[in-house]
Amino acid sequence: MNIRILVATTNRVLRQLSRDHRSVAMILFLPSFLLTILYYMFESNPPLFSGVAIIMLGILPFTVMFLITSIGMLRERTSGTLERLMASPLNKLDLLLGYALAFGLAATAQAGVTIAVAYFAFDVRPTAGVGLVVVVAIVNAALGVSIGLFTSAFARTEFQAVQFMPLIAFPQILLCGLFVPRTEMNIVLQHISDFLPLTYGVSALQEVALPAPSTAVIWSDIGIVAAVAALALSVAAATLRRRTP
Secondary structure, three states: OOHHHHHHHHHHHHHHHHHOHHHHHHHHHHHHHHHHHHHHHOOOOHHHHHHHHHHHHHHHHHHHHHHHHHHHHHHHHHHOHHHHHHOOOOOHHHHHHHHHHHHHHHHHHHHHHHHHHHHHHOOOOOOOOHHHHHHHHHHHHHHHHHHHHHHHHHOOOHHHHHHHHHHHHHHHHHHOOOOOOHHHOOHHHHHHHHOOHHHHHHHHHHHHOOOOOOHHHHHHHHHHHHHHHHHHHHHHHHHOOOOOO
16 A cells, blocks of 8 residues: 555545535535434424434435445546546555545545534434444445445446446345334345345444443444445455546
8 A cells, every 4th residue: 555645546536526515515414404304204203213313324324425436436437537547557456545535534524414413403312322323324434435436337427326326225225124123024135134234334323222232233233334345445446447448
């Protein structure tokens, strides 16, 4: 790993992202806006809202960062920027780590804003403390970043990148335990959900909200999500081509 290249790539992506005001607004405020809608939907049932909000603190960062990253990386490919960078003596993993770090910092800011809104505006107080919720939210967002970088290799247009949402994100959202507890699902769906990383991100948040949470379970789930994120980033490096077809 070349630290100089990593820092330079991270700074370049952050500068480029900061000039895209709509993307910045989406990253920072879209999850909070959706959380606000949920609050008024469940206004008459605060305990139910708290349970749903805790889970959404993991799902929203994953979904938003997956979409932003996949489209952002695709723009780099189609504009020729990525091809020019790859023509230099640049390690693929260093390049992708720079992108991942830049979007990861954006994801950290997003998680901080969303959790602050949930905590101070909507009085969502997880039993295990807000610190663990922040960690889980950031790891889930990092998962979205890594998978977004990976899937961008298979898209030629922004529309195609968006089409990966129902293929990659929606099944994970449906089977993670948000709508139906996993123990009550069809046995086949349970086994499928066992192989979906978002399942463990949601499991960690559900554990955080329990009256007597187990930190061992929480950190185990966090470790699984982080491992899948690292694997997706490694596979993305392997699929990175020197030339854009």
